[in-house]
Amino acid sequence: xxxxxxxxxxxxxxxxxxxxxxxxxxxxxxxxxxxxxxxxxxxxxxxxxxxxxxxxxxxxxxxxxxxxxxxxxxxxxxxxxxxxxxxxxxxxxxxxxxxxxxxxxxxxxxxxxxxxxxxxxxxxxxxxxxxxxxxxxxxxxxxxxxxxxxxxxxxxxxxxxxxxxxxxxxxxxxxxxxxxxxxxxxxxxxxxxxxxxxxxxxxxxxxxxxxxxxxxxxxxxxxxxxxxxxxxxxxxxxxxxxxxxxxxxxxxxxxxxxxxxxxxxxxxxxxxxxxxxxxxxxxxxxxxxxxxxxxxxxxxxxxxxxxxxxxxxxxxxxxxxxxxxxxxxxxxxxxxxxxxxxxxxxxxxxxxxxxxxxxxxxxxxxx
Amino acid sequence: xxxxxxxxxxxxxxxxxxxxxxxxxxxxxxxxxxxxxxxxxxxxxxxxxxxxxxxxxxxxxxxxxxxxxxxxxxxxxxxxxxxxxxxxxxxxxxxxxxxxxxxxxxxxxxxxxxxxxxxxxxxxxxxxxxxxxxxxxxxxxxxxxxxxxxxxxxxxxxxxxxxxxxxxxxxxxxxxxxxxxxxxxxxxxxxxxxxxxxxxxxxxxxxxxxxxxxxxxxxxxxxxxxxxxxxxxxxxxxxxxxxxxxxxxxxxxxxxxxxxxxxxxxxxxxxxxxxxxxxxxxxxxxxxxxxxxxxxxxxxxxxxxxxxxxxxxxxxxxxxxxxxxxxxxxxxxxxxxxxxxxxxxxxxxxxxxxxxxxxxxxxxxxxxxxxxxxxxxxxxxxxxxxxxxxxxxxxxxxxxxxxxxxxxxxxxxxxxxxxxxxxxxxxxxxxxxxxxxxxxxxxxxxxxxxxxxxxxxxxxxxxxxxxxxxxxxxxxxxx
Amino acid sequence: xxxxxxxxxxxxxxxxxxxxxxxxxxxxxxxxxxxxxxxxxxxxxxxxxxxxxxxxxxxxxxxxxxxxxxxxxxxxxxxxxxxxxxxxxxxxxxxxxxxxxxxxxxxxxxxxxxxxxxxxxx
Numbered sequence: 001x002x003x004x005x006x007x008x009x010x011x012x013x014x015x016x017x018x019x020x021x022x023x024x025x026x027x028x029x030x031x032x033x034x035x036x037x038x039x040x041x042x043x044x045x046x047x048x049x050x051x052x053x054x055x056x057x058x059x060x061x062x063x064x065x066x067x068x069x070x071x072x073x074x075x076x077x078x079x080x081x082x083x084x085x086x087x088x089x090x091x092x093x094x095x096x097x098x099x100x101x102x103x104x105x106x107x108x109x110x111x112x113x114x115x116x117x118x119x120x121x122x123x124x125x126x127x128x129x130x131x132x133x134x135x136x137x138x139x140x141x142x143x144x145x146x147x148x149x150x151x152x153x154x155x156x157x158x159x160x161x162x163x164x165x166x167x168x169x170x171x172x173x174x175x176x177x178x179x180x181x182x183x184x185x186x187x188x189x190x191x192x193x194x195x196x197x198x199x200x201x202x203x204x205x206x207x208x209x210x211x212x213x214x215x216x217x218x219x220x221x222x223x224x225x226x227x228x229x230x231x232x233x234x235x236x237x238x239x240x241x242x243x244x245x246x247x248x249x250x251x252x253x254x255x256x257x258x259x260x261x262x263x264x265x266x267x268x269x270x271x272x273x274x275x276x277x278x279x280x281x282x283x284x285x286x287x288x289x290x291x292x293x294x295x296x297x298x299x300x301x302x303x304x305x306x307x308x309x310x311x312x313x314x315x316x317x318x319x320x321x322x323x324x325x326x327x328x329x330x331x332x333x334x335x336x337x338x339x340x341x342x343x344x345x346x347x348x349x350x351x352x353x354x355x356x357x358x359x360x361x362x363x364x365x366x367x
Numbered sequence: 368x369x370x371x372x373x374x375x376x377x378x379x380x381x382x383x384x385x386x387x388x389x390x391x392x393x394x395x396x397x398x399x400x401x402x403x404x405x406x407x408x409x410x411x412x413x414x415x416x417x418x419x420x421x422x423x424x425x426x427x428x429x430x431x432x433x434x435x436x437x438x439x440x441x442x443x444x445x446x447x448x449x450x451x452x453x454x455x456x457x458x459x460x461x462x463x464x465x466x467x468x469x470x471x472x473x474x475x476x477x478x479x480x481x482x483x484x485x486x487x488x489x490x491x492x493x494x495x496x497x498x499x500x501x502x503x504x505x506x507x508x509x510x511x512x513x514x515x516x517x518x519x520x521x522x523x524x525x526x527x528x529x530x531x532x533x534x535x536x537x538x539x540x541x542x543x544x545x546x547x548x549x550x551x552x553x554x555x556x557x558x559x560x561x562x563x564x565x566x567x568x569x570x571x572x573x574x575x576x577x578x579x580x581x582x583x584x585x586x587x588x589x590x591x592x593x594x595x596x597x598x599x600x601x602x603x604x605x606x607x608x609x610x611x612x613x614x615x616x617x618x619x620x621x622x623x624x625x626x627x628x629x630x631x632x633x634x635x636x637x638x639x640x641x642x643x644x645x646x647x648x649x650x651x652x653x654x655x656x657x658x659x660x661x662x663x664x665x666x667x668x669x670x671x672x673x674x675x676x677x678x679x680x681x682x683x684x685x686x687x688x689x690x691x692x693x694x695x696x697x698x699x700x701x702x703x704x705x706x707x708x709x710x711x712x713x714x715x716x717x718x719x720x721x722x723x724x725x726x727x728x729x730x731x732x733x734x735x736x737x738x739x740x741x742x743x744x745x746x747x748x749x750x751x752x753x754x755x756x757x758x759x760x761x762x763x764x765x766x767x768x769x770x771x772x773x774x775x776x777x778x779x780x781x782x783x784x785x786x787x788x789x790x791x792x793x794x795x796x797x798x799x800x801x802x803x804x805x806x807x808x809x810x811x812x813x814x815x816x817x818x819x820x821x822x823x824x825x826x827x828x829x830x831x832x833x834x835x836x837x838x839x840x841x842x843x844x845x846x
Numbered sequence: 847x848x849x850x851x852x853x854x855x856x857x858x859x860x861x862x863x864x865x866x867x868x869x870x871x872x873x874x875x876x877x878x879x880x881x882x883x884x885x886x887x888x889x890x891x892x893x894x895x896x897x898x899x900x901x902x903x904x905x906x907x908x909x910x911x912x913x914x915x916x917x918x919x920x921x922x923x924x925x926x927x928x929x930x931x932x933x934x935x936x937x938x939x940x941x942x943x944x945x946x947x948x949x950x951x952x953x954x955x956x957x958x959x960x961x962x963x964x965x966x967x968x
Binding site for chain 2: 328
């Protein structure tokens with residue numbers, strides 16, 4: 001007791017500042033104790049959850065596969081399957097179990113098509129998993145909304161179209177992105193309608209995703225992309241250019257030629273690349289005569305185009321550009337020259353002091 | 368001087384120390400909050416990303432991994448194999464053998480069926496000349512591999528050579544002895560493709576410590592907590608630095624450094640600014656500062672991104688001698704970079720970079736060891752003069768200590784709540800124990816290395832590169 | 847021969863492996879599952895299977911290297927079917943040049959896989 005009083009006395013006579021520091025230290029100490037204590041609990045929970053997850057994953061994996069093979073092959077659901085569905089209905093009322101089951105199902109639908117995939121979709125519907133997903137769409141938190149759309153995409157629930165289509169303009173980027181993926185995964189080109197009046201920019205990442213999804217489907221009707229090529233939204237134009245290339249949209253060539261005069265540099269470069277891919281000759285004269293006014297990016301793209309289509313008439317233009325300061329252009333110019341006029345290439349008088357040209361010529365000769 | 372002047376001087380010194388200490392703690396609290404918010408956002412944003420579509424797409428941009436190697440013969444075959452097994456489709460691997468004196472090249476040729484090829488190099492960044500030349504594999508399974516053998520010029524020079532060789536739009540510069548997880552490239556490329564309103568010029572990754580982890584033939588099999596104090600203490604340091612510090616700075620877009628062990632760059636920008644600086648030991652930090660500076664000067668909206676996922680694992684020093692020489696080098700690197708770019712410091716023209724990032728690095732990284740040692744010396748003088756107010760000293764010391772361990776524990780939390788890599792039972796206790804002791808055991812060595820770095824920088828210019836003697840990743844198995 | 851024909855299946859999606867295993871067992875084959883390329887090579891060397899099914903993209907040793915190993919190092923003529931994901935056309939071409947016999951693009955139908963397996967093993 002005496003010690004305690006001594007400490008108290010000592011403390012009371014301390015200057016205010018020191019007292020304050022002691023208070024802070026005391027609070028920190030309590031806080032740290034709490035953190036340490038909770039860390040123990042947290043780590044335990046994480047470990048237990050992981051064990052549980054693995055356990056249930058194994059169970060659901062086997063059960064699901066048994067279920068899939070217990071079908072009678074026709075439309076209906078066999079009694080065996082019915083029993084399993086009913087068991088599952090109870091299990092999935094628990095969020096943890098539901099998530100594990102969904103992840104197992106997802107792993108399968110991603111890699112499997114045909115009857116089995118359809119059986120999984122049916123299972124998703126019959127067990128009522130679908131209702132949980134639909135409910136998520138109404139959630140206030142964006143991450144739950146997005147997860148809901150993601151699930152409905154995975155299991156190809158087309159009837160959520162109306163609700164999800166509205167989310168294409170959601171303020172949160174992730175929700176918008178999931179909505180786009182839903183539309184394109186389930187409705188392919190028809191789902192791309194949202195591009196018509198898109199107010200925000202589609203990121204390169206989004207564009208690649210959409211393109212990859214479209215390419216998973218064969219023999220589909222490609223909508224006219226002209227409208228998108230003429231869009232005021234730069235990202236839509238860029239996306240349409242990718243479509244033009246992947247789906248060989250020669251028909252839109254007139255629009256492409258107009259895009260050569262677009263005020264955005266990247267779009268002009270991409271346009272030249274697409275035209276190069278088409279082995280287009282109509283743009284050649286225009287680009288040649290404007291060569292000095294266009295940016296280096298466009299010049300490089302144009303030379304790549306020339307690699308495909310250059311002929312004798314371009315010889316003068318090519319020779320002039322052997323002394324272009326850009327290494328890539330020099331290289332392409334020399335390669336093209338060799339292709340269109342080998343004797344000329346062999347007897348080429350090299351400009352002095354241009355070591356690069358010398359090296360390139362040497363390289364081309366040896367390859 | 369009369370006694371009142373001395374008193375005023377001393378008081379000023381005290382107040383300055385107090386302000387410094389207080390601002391350090393304040394900035395840490397702030398950074399912790401920012402990083403907590405950013406981490407939770409990041410985890411949510413990436414919880415349902417389907418990377419498959421990106422990684423398999425032929426439209427995805429090309430990436431070159433550039434890995435300089437100097438006398439890495441011991442593990443080079445396995446390390447290259449690990450680099451070749453990435454899941455991204457449109458990528459290649461450029462190993463730059465920087466004048467190794469060992470049999471690295473012969474080993475590579477044999478293991479990967481390499482043959483010398485004609486290769487036209489665009490010398491966009493000047494480098495040391497080639498030695499044996501450029502090699503490619505005859506086996507289609509190793510088609511992604513290019514090996515360049517050049518004369519020794521140091522790490523920065525080797526990276527520059529890789530920049531010249533690469534035909535890709537992006538380059539991932541890494542240490543060859545790093546173990547890269549298979550999804551590393553797709554995660555690192557994401558910010559470049561994702562942001563529409565700013566230009567992403569680089570993205571940095573986290574470095575994790577591989578000591579004691581089980582690694583088999585270039586693949587991480589099991590994550591273990593190392594046994595030695597020095598190794599665990601470094602894990603805590605890395606967690607603090609990567610999960611608290613850098614996470615927050617990336618959120619504020621003020622990141623000044625991307626670890627040289629793993630970072631991705633927009634190749635064109637890296638080349639346009641002139642590539643890596645061969646005259647500094649801090650080339651990894653220097654190139655970022657230079658790229659940022661160039662963006663600011665051109666008035667382009669840009670960002671240096673940061674990916675907190677544990678994608679890159681490397682061996683950390685397991686004894687104090689090597690640790691000290693490593694930190695000594697880092698200190699010299701920081702000094703050199705800040706000195707070279709002192710123009711941006713406190714210069715409102717460089718906005719956030721000049722007014723916040725640079726000053727922060729200058730005061731809390733660059734000057735930290737110096738201020739600390741002055742404080743300690745001053746304290747010793749006071750003790751000698753029997754002039755210490757122990758009431759004050761003890762209370763402040765305790766508070767500072769508690770703050771330190773609180774931040775470390777918060778760093779452990781951010782690890783547990785995000786990636787939770789150390790799952791084994793008993794790890795938590797060990798981490799906490801080391802947390803309590805680290806300020807007394809590891810920190811003095813770090814401080815010593817910092818001071819030594821300063822001394823070497825100013826008085827010992829000819830110091831050669833601290834060599835890190837690595838045990839080699841695969842030996843971790845035996846632990 | 848009354849003995850069951852052996853198939854090595856290398857695939858890192860465990861659920862898919864299990865699904866295919868059940869299915870192929872029902873068709874009367876003996877299935878060995880590998881979850882990466884390294885295990886696949888071990889199983890191939892140990893069991894000398896009549897057919898190999900391998901994913902292209904796998905941890906550590908890719909499907910391509912498995913094929914290369916089987917054809918060049920082990921010099922086995924055993925038929926190989928590769929699984930590929932969308933966008934891996936280039937890899938599929940490489941797989942064929944290394945000696946693969948057939949490929950299935952993911953997502954694929956297990957029924958169709960069975961048909962192709964039967965065709966190659968008849």
